[in-house]
Amino acid sequence: MNKITAIILTTLSLQLASCATTTKDSVSGVKRSQFLLMPAGTVDTMSAQAYTETLKEAQQKKTLNVDKAMVDRVRGISNKLIAQVGVFRPDAAQWKWEVNVEKNDQLNAYCMPGGKIMVLSGLVEKISATDDELAAVIGHEIAHALREHGRERMSQAYVQQFGLQALAAFATGSAVGGAAVQAAGAGSQLFFALPNGREQEREADKMGLELAARAGFNPDAAVTLWQKMSAQSKSAPPEFFSTHPASANRIADLKALTPKVRPLYEAAKAGK
Numbered sequence: 028m029n030k031i032t033a034i035i036l037t038t039l040s041l042q043l044a045s046c047a048t049t050t051k052d053s054v055s056g057v058k059r060s061q062f063l064l065m066p067a068g069t070v071d072t073m074s075a076q077a078y079t080e081t082l083k084e085a086q087q088k089k090t091l092n093v094d095k096a097m098v099d100r101v102r103g104i105s106n107k108l109i110a111q112v113g114v115f116r117p118d119a120a121q122w123k124w125e126v127n128v129e130k131n132d133q134l135n136a137y138c139m140p141g142g143k144i145m146v147l148s149g150l151v152e153k154i155s156a157t158d159d160e161l162a163a164v165i166g167h168e169i170a171h172a173l174r175e176h177g178r179e180r181m182s183q184a185y186v187q188q189f190g191l192q193a194l195a196a197f198a199t200g201s202a203v204g205g206a207a208v209q210a211a212g213a214g215s216q217l218f219f220a221l222p223n224g225r226e227q228e229r230e231a232d233k234m235g236l237e238l239a240a241r242a243g244f245n246p247d248a249a250v251t252l253w254q255k256m257s258a259q260s261k262s263a264p265p266e267f268f269s270t271h272p273a274s275a276n277r278i279a280d281l282k283a284l285t286p287k288v289r290p291l292y293e294a295a296k297a298g299k
């Protein structure tokens with residue numbers, strides 16, 4: 028083993044050791060060890076750039092935050108959820124959270140790494156979503172960000188696409204050939220292109236349910252939300268559905284966890 032390889036391997040193993048899991052264990056019981064080779068800072072920078080780009084494009088199309096009542100509503104719900112993220116990871120309370128609404132018929136929402144939330148108006152309008160149901164979707168998306176599922180997916184994709192060299196270049200801050208540059212360019216596209224895995228979805232469901240309950244939103248809404256989405260998918264399948272199939276398992280898992288988070292919801296309601 029030459030010296031450079033040794034340095035690279037040491038750096039990578041340090042990173043692995045320091046990033047075994049991104050969030051604290053809680054009522055919903057999410058504690059899987061994660062594959063997180065890419066530095067969080069790199070992912071957050073890419074995410075912020077892609078988000079800024081999305082906002083700029085929407086502004087040009089005059090589709091950004093056009094319905095003030097809807098924007099206020101979505102931001103109000105999101106801010107209550109964001110106020111609870113410290114339970115899972117204290118650092119997330121300091122993230123530069125942003126919440127915007129794009130006028131778009133698609134039934135979809137996402138939260139990019141570092142807390143960049145986008146809700147498409149179709150999600151609010153097409154299923155006449157209640158506040159509790161919107162909190163269920165946004166809570167699920169925030170949970171993906173808290174668990175850094177995007178970074179996990181990118182780490183996996185980079186290893187497949189560019190090999191360990193590109194990751195090592197990020198980790199050591201040096202450029203190994205052109206791989207790191209190429210990889211950086213692919214980053215924001217990878218976020219959208221790579222679907223979350225089944226286990227990541229289960230985690231987002233569980234943590235999202237707890238987050239919403241802690242923020243004072245009725246956890247039963249997660250189930251009615253999926254039922255509404257299922258009904259909607261009979262005519263035209265919602266965008267959200269293609270990446271989030273509402274399997275019988277998904278609804279059964281949410282129902283099973285609901286009694287555990289209900290006391291958190293009741294405590295939040297009582298505290299208001």
Ligand SMILES: [Zn+2]
Nearest residue numbers: 223228231271
């Ligand atoms: Zn998801």
